[in-house]
Amino acid sequence: MSKEKYPIKDLPHPTTYLWENEFDYFWNTKSNQQNWTLPKVLKDQASKIPDKEFLQFSYNKALTFSEVNAVANQVANSLSKLGITKGDKVSVYMPNSLEICLAWFGILKNGSVMVPINTAYVMDFLQYIVESSDSKLIIIAEEYMDRLANIQTRIPLIENVVVWSRTDENTFDVMGYKEKECISWNDFVNRGSDSEPNVEVTHLDHARLMYTSGTTGRSKGVVRPCAADYSSAQNYSNTMDITTNDTIFTCLPLFHSNAMVMSVYPAMIRGAKIVVEEKYSASRFWKWMKDFGVTKFNLVGVMSYFMWNAPVVPEEKGHKVKLVLGSPAPHDIIEEFMERFNILFMEGYGLTEVGQCTFMRPGEAFRVGSCGKESSGYEIKIVNPETDEELPRNTPGELVLRPRIPNICLHYYYKMPEKTVSDFRNLWFHTGDLCRMDEDGYIFFMDRVKDYIRRRGENISSFEVENLVASHPDIEEAAAVAVKVAEQGRYSEDEVMVVVIMKKDKKLDPAELVRYLVPIMPKFMIPRFVKFRDMLPKTPTNRVQKNKLRDEGITKDTWDSLNSD
Structure with missing residues (x-):
């Protein structure tokens, strides 16, 4: 239509x-902000409606408010035993699960700050979040331990690693990680008491440190x-x-x-x-x-x-x-x-x-x-x-x-x-x-207005895409822009296209470029479309005129990864 x-x-x-x-548009002018904290909300609900079902993952048995509150308390108290105190950052690198929610609640109940990490992040992207956030502990899925091993010497502030396994067992594969002590999720939770933590959390305290893509630099x-x-x-x-x-x-x-x-x-x-x-x-x-x-x-x-x-x-x-x-x-x-x-x-x-x-x-x-x-x-x-x-x-x-x-x-x-x-x-x-x-x-x-791309629910920095594409030894320069694909619907999100300038006398197959990017770039960032040009349109001050690239869009000579052999 x-x-x-x-x-x-x-x-x-x-x-x-x-x-x-x-519907009360002015609700927040009548509400006491001192009550606006997740630890208080969860504690109060566990007291008021303890047996009401609250949290369910897939077809598994739902946990009640009181059960969730008890495990959150265990997480908080176990963090405290490991020396994680109010204001400390805790990275969480896990897929959707019951446990990622319990980790979130427990981190906040300890007065600590949750640092959720996109599970598509690898190598420099993963290192940057862990390092720049000053995280002292990371809760990670076992299936991502090889990624942590790849950067283990570059994240010195991490003191402990808590490993969650889909098998719900205490044993796990560290996949080459050996820098710091690793603890299974079950052992970690069981070390903590289910009593309410002795930590005062106010509405002004920080709950989350969320990284979002910038346009001219690293994620903010x-x-x-x-x-x-x-x-x-x-x-x-x-x-x-x-x-x-x-x-x-x-x-x-x-x-x-x-x-x-x-x-x-x-x-x-x-x-x-x-x-x-x-x-x-x-x-x-x-x-x-x-x-x-x-x-x-x-x-x-x-x-x-x-x-x-x-x-x-x-x-x-x-x-x-x-x-x-x-x-x-x-x-x-x-x-x-x-x-x-x-x-x-x-x-x-x-x-x-x-x-x-x-x-x-x-x-x-x-x-x-x-x-x-x-x-x-x-x-x-x-x-x-x-x-x-x-x-x-x-x-x-x-x-x-x-x-x-x-x-x-x-x-x-x-x-x-x-x-x-x-x-x-x-x-x-x-x-x-x-x-x-x-x-x-x-x-x-x-x-x-800003130069970023929105794809699969993710904000993508064209700056980061361009830097990684241009890191290929045969590429002189690259520009990344958002393009729309008609069959996805006019209100759908963007696809990523890179326009590539090769170094003199060099040639590159687009599929080879994608293979080069896969180990170093999050999957959602990898360009679907690749176009080669002799030069990029630029202003007198040498800024790439991306509006011209966007207006030109997908042309007959544009390579599409979905239609390649």
Whole structure:
């Protein structure tokens, strides 16, 4: 369906969803921020509803609030025995599992800071996160131990390694790692008492150090206070009307904020149940929805189109799902999508630094093409990217925002004071996204102002892609840009294309370049498209004119890894 056939308009469906809780836009001005900490929320729920099912991984038995709280206490007390104290950083490098959630809760109960690591990161990417975060301990899946072995001499601050195994055994393969003591997850947990840790955690204390891709440098460490994570989770809970009767589902990675503070944490706050799967499966998704009795879940990026293109299955209508949050929703097929899958959509927009800062408003019609209005606690403007002057309504510009209440955004970028000041210039946080705002305050995402790429739910720095591609001995220079692929849908995410300039008299097969990149680059960063040119278009100051490369897009001489022999 073309965009022209469906101009911006309203769909009435949100008004047909009956919210059980009254939507309160001003909830956070009435709430005591001193209670906005995960350790307090979990402890209180374990006391109020101890036997209520809370956390389930796949088809395994669900743990109750009291059971989860007890294991979280064990994790916290075991960390303390290992010398990990309040404010210390703990890296977590694990796939989706029950244990990654328990690790998260326990780290915060100890007053420590969780550093989730993308499981696609290898070599320099992995080293950079562990080293720059000053992590003293890492909790890692056994299957990734060879990756840790590759960098073991380059992460001297790590004092202990806790190894989680899928077999749930105390023995594991260190795969060549021998630098520091390794402890099995089971031994680690059993060393700690299940009594409440004697640690005071406040809303101002830091909960997570989340790394997000930059555009002109290495990934930035986003320091998120406890209050910010609570605010994000509570805003989501209000907008999605999460109640104790809900079953929320996520298969999104738990090293990202969406799964953490917009699925698991809302379930904890509202006394709901959360079911976690390791990763998305088009063939099993709707069976999961039916089997688990799911009522709410989130979609990101191209997932909507994966679902749409999957074969029809009986379960896609025979489920209990009431409401889905899309970031973004598939606007070009949204009405057919809702009809086929028997669901209703909400939509929002957010960043790691500031949380979900826009949502569709409950009780108002869904506005096709929009990511909603400013969320509770935020003030948003659309400004001229060069001058920061506010623009008239319906004029494209950069989305900037600031909090209306304290502590709901990042505190700062870790060890990057200049970047912190730059992104908060003129006392507004600059998102780097090109948007417009209509007369009613609805916001429409249009493009990127900053030079980064969004693929498979990941932000990709073109700077990092270019550096690794250009490290090939036969390549002189490279530029990485985002391109769209028509068959994936106009509102799907980007694919990565690199335009390569070879050194004199050198030739290179694109497939050989990809093979070169595989061991040193996260999988989601590896370019799908490769194009060779004699030179790159540049400005008089020698900056690559990437807008010209993007406009040129995929041409007949562009190599596509999916269509190669």
